[in-house]
Amino acid sequence: xxxxxxxxxxxxKTLINVFSQSSPKRDKWLFYAMNSISKAGIKHSFMxxxxxxxxxxxxxxxxAPEENELLDGPVEGLNTAEQGQFLAGDIAFNDEVFxxxxxxxxxxxxTSCGSCHPGDGKGHPFTTLTRFGQxxxxxxxxxxxxxxxxxxxxxxxxxxxxxxxxxxxxDFTPPAVTGLGFLAALTDGQILSNADPNDTNGDGISGVPxxxxxxxxxxxxxxxxxxxxxxxxxxxxxxxxxxxxxQTVSAYNQDMGxxxxxxxxxxxxxxxxxxxxxxxxxRDVVFYLQTLKAPIPRNEDxxxxxxxxxxxxxxxxxxxxxxxxxxxxxxxxxLSNKTFYPYTDLLLHDMxxxxxxxxxxxxxxxxxxxTPPLWGLGLSPDSQGGEFFLMHDGRxxxxxxxxxxxxxxxxxxxxxxxxxSQEEKDDLIAFxxxx
Amino acid sequence: xxxxxxxxxxxxxxxVGPSLNGIFLLIVFSASAQVDSTLLKRxxxxxxxxxxxxxxxxxxxxxxxxxxxxxxxxxxxxADYQYIGEDGITEGHSFRVPRMTIFIxxxxxxxxxxxxxxxxxxxxxxxxxxxxxxxxxxxxxxxxRGGVVMNPIGAFNQNHDGPKWEFVxxxxxxxxxxxxxxxxxxxxxxxxxxxGDWAYGYEAYLTNGFNxxxxxxxxxxxxxxxxxxNKERFEESSNGEPLLTGKVALxxxxxxxxxxxxxxxxxxxxxxxxxxxxxxxxxxxYAIDFNSTLPWTDTYLVGEFAWISIDVPETFTQQFGNRxxxxxxxxxxxxxxxxxxxxxxxxxxxACRLEYxxxxxxxxxxxxxxxxxxxxxxxPAISFxxxxxxxxxxxxxxxxxxxxxxxPPAKISGIQFGISSYF
Numbered sequence: 001x002x003x004x005x006x007x008x009x010x011x012x013k014t015l016i017n018v019f020s021q022s023s024p025k026r027d028k029w030l031f032y033a034m035n036s037i038s039k040a041g042i043k044h045s046f047m048x049x050x051x052x053x054x055x056x057x058x059x060x061x062x063x064a065p066e067e068n069e070l071l072d073g074p075v076e077g078l079n080t081a082e083q084g085q086f087l088a089g090d091i092a093f094n095d096e097v098f099x100x101x102x103x104x105x106x107x108x109x110x111t112s113c114g115s116c117h118p119g120d121g122k123g124h125p126f127t128t129l130t131r132f133g134q135x136x137x138x139x140x141x142x143x144x145x146x147x148x149x150x151x152x153x154x155x156x157x158x159x160x161x162x163x164x165x166x167x168x169x170x171d172f173t174p175p176a177v178t179g180l181g182f183l184a185a186l187t188d189g190q191i192l193s194n195a196d197p198n199d200t201n202g203d204g205i206s207g208v209p210x211x212x213x214x215x216x217x218x219x220x221x222x223x224x225x226x227x228x229x230x231x232x233x234x235x236x237x238x239x240x241x242x243x244x245x246x247q248t249v250s251a252y253n254q255d256m257g258x259x260x261x262x263x264x265x266x267x268x269x270x271x272x273x274x275x276x277x278x279x280x281x282x283r284d285v286v287f288y289l290q291t292l293k294a295p296i297p298r299n300e301d302x303x304x305x306x307x308x309x310x311x312x313x314x315x316x317x318x319x320x321x322x323x324x325x326x327x328x329x330x331x332x333x334x335l336s337n338k339t340f341y342p343y344t345d346l347l348l349h350d351m352x353x354x355x356x357x358x359x360x361x362x363x364x365x366x367x368x369x370x371t372p373p374l375w376g377l378g379l380s381p382d383s384q385g386g387e388f389f390l391m392h393d394g395r396x397x398x399x400x401x402x403x404x405x406x407x408x409x410x411x412x413x414x415x416x417x418x419x420x421s422q423e424e425k426d427d428l429i430a431f432x433x434x435x
Numbered sequence: 436x437x438x439x440x441x442x443x444x445x446x447x448x449x450x451v452g453p454s455l456n457g458i459f460l461l462i463v464f465s466a467s468a469q470v471d472s473t474l475l476k477r478x479x480x481x482x483x484x485x486x487x488x489x490x491x492x493x494x495x496x497x498x499x500x501x502x503x504x505x506x507x508x509x510x511x512x513x514a515d516y517q518y519i520g521e522d523g524i525t526e527g528h529s530f531r532v533p534r535m536t537i538f539i540x541x542x543x544x545x546x547x548x549x550x551x552x553x554x555x556x557x558x559x560x561x562x563x564x565x566x567x568x569x570x571x572x573x574x575x576x577x578x579x580r581g582g583v584v585m586n587p588i589g590a591f592n593q594n595h596d597g598p599k600w601e602f603v604x605x606x607x608x609x610x611x612x613x614x615x616x617x618x619x620x621x622x623x624x625x626x627x628x629x630x631g632d633w634a635y636g637y638e639a640y641l642t643n644g645f646n647x648x649x650x651x652x653x654x655x656x657x658x659x660x661x662x663x664x665n666k667e668r669f670e671e672s673s674n675g676e677p678l679l680t681g682k683v684a685l686x687x688x689x690x691x692x693x694x695x696x697x698x699x700x701x702x703x704x705x706x707x708x709x710x711x712x713x714x715x716x717x718x719x720x721y722a723i724d725f726n727s728t729l730p731w732t733d734t735y736l737v738g739e740f741a742w743i744s745i746d747v748p749e750t751f752t753q754q755f756g757n758r759x760x761x762x763x764x765x766x767x768x769x770x771x772x773x774x775x776x777x778x779x780x781x782x783x784x785x786a787c788r789l790e791y792x793x794x795x796x797x798x799x800x801x802x803x804x805x806x807x808x809x810x811x812x813x814x815p816a817i818s819f820x821x822x823x824x825x826x827x828x829x830x831x832x833x834x835x836x837x838x839x840x841x842x843p844p845a846k847i848s849g850i851q852f853g854i855s856s857y858f
Contacts, residue, residue, distance in 0.1 A: 060831075062846035064523020097655040100647075111655055111754055124840050125801040126753065154750045156647070156703065157713045385804060385840035 068296035071120045071178045071376055071383070075293045077334035082291065089288025092281045093117075098256050103276025105257040106158040107151030107268045113285070116174035116255065120292060121376065121383025123174025125394050129255065132169035137363045143270075148361070149254040151267055158268070168358030171393035172237050176376050176383070179294035180235065182340045183373070184244055185327040188225040188232050194322060194345040205319045205409045207347035210239040210362045210370065215246055217262045223328070233362055234346050237392045239370035240361035244286045252277055291332060294340050295376035299434045308431025311424055315416035320345055320371045320409070343374035343435065352407020355391070367408065378433035399429050488627060488686050489694060489724065490587060490636050492594035493550060493566060497824055497857045498540055510537040511857045513597040519832065519849030532558050534597065536565070546572040551583075554616075564669075565618050576626035580640070583669065585618050586680040587638045588698040589739040590724035592617050597855035601767055601786040601818040603830050604851065606739075607810060608761035608792045613720070613741055614660035619643045619678065620669050632688040637681070643668045644678025645702035645718055650747055650755045656794045656808055656839075657745055657755045659718075662702075676701035676715075691727025691736075698722075702745070716746035738764030753806065754839060756795030763790035767818075778821035788814040795839060807841040810834060825856035 067073070072094075074086045094114040098104035109129060110116045116127040133147020134140070141148035146161050150169065154160040163169050188209075197208045211230040214220075224231050224242070233239035241247040245262070253263035260282055264272040299305050312318055321343040330336045348368040356367035364370075369392060377399070380388055388398050396402035406414040417425065487495045498507035512535045518528050533556060540550040551567040568582030585593045591609035595616050609615040621642025628635060645662040652661035665673060682696035699719040706712055724739035740762030747757040771783035795808040812834040819827045830851040835844040 060518060060848065060850050061520025061525050062522060062848050097653045099651045099653060101651060102653075108752075111752060115655070115754060118838055118840060118842055124799075126799050126840070128801065153752045154748075156650070156716075156748050156751060158750075160750045382843055383840070385842060387804075 068298045069379070069382075071176060071292075071295055071379055073293050075181065075291050075334045078291060078332075082287075082332065082334070085284055085287045086291050088281075089284035089286070092285050093288050094120075096281075098258055098276075100155045103256075103258045105151070105153075105155045105268065107154050107161055108257040109149075109151055109153060109255045111256065113251065113256075116251075117177050118383045120178050121176045122380045122389070124384050125173065125389055127174055128394065129172040129174065130163070130169050131172060131361070132163050132167055132359055134360055135168060135358060135366065137360055137365055141361075149267075151254070151257060170237075170357035170359040173389050173392065173394035175237070175372065176295075176380075177289055178292045178376055179340065179342060179373065180244060180292065181290035181332065181335050182294055182325070182327055182338065183234055183342060183344075183346065184290060185223065185330045185335050185338075186234075186325055186346070187223040187328055190325060190328075191232055191234070191346050192225075195347055203316070203319060204412055205316075205349065207320065207345055207349055207371075207409075208363075208368070209233070209346075210348050210364045210368075212240060212242050212362045214242055215262070217249075218242060218246065230363075232346075233370075236361070237369060237372070238361040238364045239346060239348060240364075244289050245282070248286050248289065249282060252282070291334065294342070295379065295435065297341070297375075297434050298378065299430075302430065302434070304427045304430040305434045306431075307424070308427035308429065308434075311420065311428045312431055315420070315428075316413050318343075319413075320347070320349055321374050322371075341375060341435075344371045347371060349410065350408035351410060354405060354407050357393075374432060375435050377435045399432050400425065488634055488636050488684055488692055489590045489594050489726070490625065490627065490638055490682070490684060492596070493552070493585065494540070494548075496538060496596065498538065499858075505543070506539060506541045508537065508539050509857060510535065511596055511598050511855060512536075513853060513855040515603045515851060515853030517603070517849060517851040519847060519851070521845050521847045525849070536596070543569075548572075563618075565616050574626070576628055578625050579622070580625060581622040583618050583620055584623065584640055584642060585616060586640060586642060586678070586698055587682040588617070588680055588696050588720055589613055589615075589722040589741055590694060590726070590737070591615050591739060596857070598824055598826055598857050600855075601765065601784055601816050601826065601828050602788050602814055602851075603828060603853040604814075604832070606763040606788070607790050607812065608741065608763050609739070611658075611660065612743065612759055612761045612792045612794065613722070614663055617660075617663070621677070623680075634686040634688075635684065636686075637683045639679070639681040641677040641679060643672045644676070644700050646673035647703050649702060649718070649745065650751065655754055657743075657747065657757070657759060658794075659720075659743070674701055674704050674706070689730070691725060694722075694724045696722045696724070714748075716748070717744075718746070719744045733769055735767040735769075736764065737767075738762060753795070753797070753799060756797055756806065756808065758796035759792070759794050760796055761790070761792030761794075763788055775819075776821075780822060782820040782823075784816075784818045784820070786816040786818060788812070788816070790814070805841060806839055807837040808839040810836040825854075827854050828852070 074083065078086060097112045104111060110127045116123045130150035130152065131148055132150060133142040133145055145164050145167065150163055151161045191209060195207045195209060197206050199206045210233040211227055212233040214231050220226065220231065231242045233242050235241040235244065235247045241250065249260050249262040252258040252260055254267060257267055258276045259266055259273045260277050261275050261279055262282065264275065266273045322345045323341050323343055324339060325342065326339045327335055327337060348364050348370055350367050351369050352367065355369060358366050360366045388396065390396040390399065390402040391405055396405055403414060403417050496509055498509040500507040514532045516530050519525065534554050536552055536554045538550065538552050540548065542548050548570050552565045554563050554565050564583050566583055566585055568580050568584050571579040587593055589609065591606060592613065592615040595605065605615065619642035621640050623638060623640030625638040626636060645659065646665050648661035648664060649659050650657055652658050654661065678698065678700040680698040682694055684692055684694035686692035697720065699717065701715045702718040703713055703716045705715045720741060720743050722739055722741035726737040728735050743759040745757050747755050765786060765788045767784050767786040769782050769784050775781035775783065791811045793809040795806045797806050798804060799806055812832060814830050814832050816828055816830045832849055832851055834847040836847065837844045
């Protein structure tokens with residue numbers, strides 16, 4: 001594929017102008033064209049066709065959006081083989097649609113990865129994921145009631161799942177999937193360095209990792225440190241997935257009802273089935289997620305954004321939404337020793353009673369949530385149909401509303417935000433929208 | 436988001452295998468090679484299609500007759516080039532032969548005729564019988580047609596020959612919402628009558644029809660053309676329920692023609708081997724089409740608009756909509772007529788196509804917000820017709836396509852150049 005610069009091609013623009021001009025100018029052009037054909041014959045005709053078809057190409061196609069306006073695209077520095085695998089993963093993630101013919105369901109939530117993560121961004125309430133069946137930490141979800149995830153849709157001829165009456169549930173709005181490779185590249189030690197389970201520094205913020213029992217197919221890498229046979233979860237609203245492979249095959253299985261050699265149990269029957277997605281496709285999608293670029297900030301030089309960035313630290317948002325990390329060496333050289341700005345600590349925090357949905361995963365309490373990365377926040381409406389659906393379940397319709405929903409360990413920051421002047425609030429939100 | 440500019444493959448059109456087609460071509464071209472070319476003559480057009488209505492399109496084509504043989508042949512070819520990009524990304528320059536079609540017609544009796552239309556798509560990669568029917572004429576208002584027929588929904592499905600249009604691409608609403616070219620095995624009646632400047636006609640067919648693929652496909656949307664992949668529809672119905680297609684049309688030689696059409700029936704395989712698999716689910720399509728030539732400016736207008744209603748299970752995903760709508764209008768203005776480059780009856784036209792499709796009309800249950808999944812296009816064009824049966828056309832296509840959520844649209848545009856001619 002070629003990305004064309006469309007700004008400096010006079011001839012192409014002239015062609016477009018001719019089509020869009022008033023009748024006299026168009027007629028004059030046509031008259032000239034036909035005169036050329038009549039007088040000079042084939043030679044001039046050939047020149048005109050050349051002019052139309054080739055010379056003006058760069059102005060013919062629509063211009064590319066600015067790179068920082070898009071979430072999709074690979075990290076810089078992939079070699080050609082890696083770019084090939086990225087492309088294969090891109091196709092599987094964004095273009096492959098599952099139907100009853102190739103493995104969808106029979107119970108499901110969405111028909112493709114891209115349905116939940118349009119443009120690799122946050123999802124919409126249309127594809128909200130509902131989790132249920134585990135009300136206490138360090139227990140297994142009750143599979144007998146259909147957990148851990150509700151499949152609220154079904155192919156024709158089947159009835160979708162329903163949550164048993166009175167059972168608690170929590171809704172997840174699908175997150176953006178950009179920059180995940182950077183988060184996956186961090187060592188457990190880097191994550192633990194920000195943990196403060198006993199709040200020894202007295203700032204009211206603890207931060208604990210979610211230790212997860214690994215699935216049978218999990219292969220620890222150098223970045224992982226076991227703790228009594230469990231590993232730190234990094235991905236998901238409750239940090240319930242240790243690595244991108246677990247996140248990917250769980251989504252295939254629980255979101256689309258698609259089995260794999262990694263997750264061979266059909267969510268409807270509870271029995272194993274033939275794999276409905278190949279190992280290679282799974283590997284390609286994992287690589288795609290690993291090598292999606294990190295969101296690029298916008299308007300960084302705007303005075304309001306600069307002021308908002310300072311306020312972000314002043315009112316201690318940055319205690320949990322840690323701005324900066326640097327990756328260690330990585331098997332993908334493009335991810336090695338890179339400084340990036342996710343605004344997360346990947347740890348669980350008590351977010352207060354208002355955000356306690358009574359359901360949990362792994363070792364997390366029902367009121368604990370992983371600090372979500374804030375990068376790409378300003379681009380959320382571009383993947384959520386022009387609106388904001390923020391917090392874990394999309395209940396916040398604006399950034400300010402999301403801030404005001406913070407409680408528990410974040411209560412102090414919320415209160416400090418409330419005490420800001422309107423101009424300062426606007427600056428802080430301008431900063432968050434620039435991410 | 437799926438882009439409309441990708442080449443959509445239609446593996447369903449393998450009704451006639453390549454080997455059979457090869458034999459057919461061998462016979463046709465061997466026969467041609469053995470006769471004196473002076474014996475080849477243009478078959479006179481059917482006099483009943485003076486002031487032809489859209490329903491006459493299948494016979495309103497140029498044919499070549501060999502001597503006094505009761506068989507005439509014809510066809511058309513299309514070839515094109517395009518350079519199209521989406522949001523700054525292009526696949527580059529692309530050349531295609533999207534289709535070559537061969538007609539064979541035969542007058543078996545003064546009141547019995549046969550016509551077949553065999554289409555080779557993508558350079559022969561896909562081969563289909565689009566029409567192969569016997570017509571029995573009992574009365575101008577009572578004719579029986581049986582075989583592979585083109586369901587008369589809208590205007591384009593029956594009137595789709597490439598040389599008739601000033602645009603390289605077929606209308607999106609006709610091929611990506613309605614399933615043109617949509618042919619099925621069945622029987623039906625048609626008739627027409629003329630009175631002064633007025634003509635009216637009707638068509639009504641019962642045929643095999645759609646199947647579950649319209650809501651069980653890789654397009655991630657309700658997609659009627661997905662049923663074209665069902666090759667078995669030429670052998671048996673997917674559910675034992677006939678698809679009814681009917682159309683009435685009225686024409687005035689001074690004003691033009693308007694048609695109203697309907698196509699509907701049960702689309703899903705609700706039972707098999709005596710076992711109940713699902714509820715019966717209906718599909719209903721309504722369309723209006725028109726064409727007219729404005730007498731003051733000689734401007735030709737043609738278009739159609741269709742509305743589709745599909746019974747999609749409530750428990751399925753709203754990704755697959757239960758209502759669709761879309762259509763197109765072509766505006767064609769001749770600007771030069773006469774002798775151009777030694778073509779004595781040539782025409783130069785400027786034209787523009789406006790088209791729109793909404794594949795999912797409705798609102799989200801979760802938010803009440805509008806479901807989009809739509810596309811619109813504006814296609815200015817210049818076409819040069821050295822003769823009425825041949826066209827050289829240059830289009831500039833501008834499109835915007837939105838996903839189901841209404842996120843910022845993909846912007847698509849580019850140049851298309853093509854030639855098409857009957858032969």
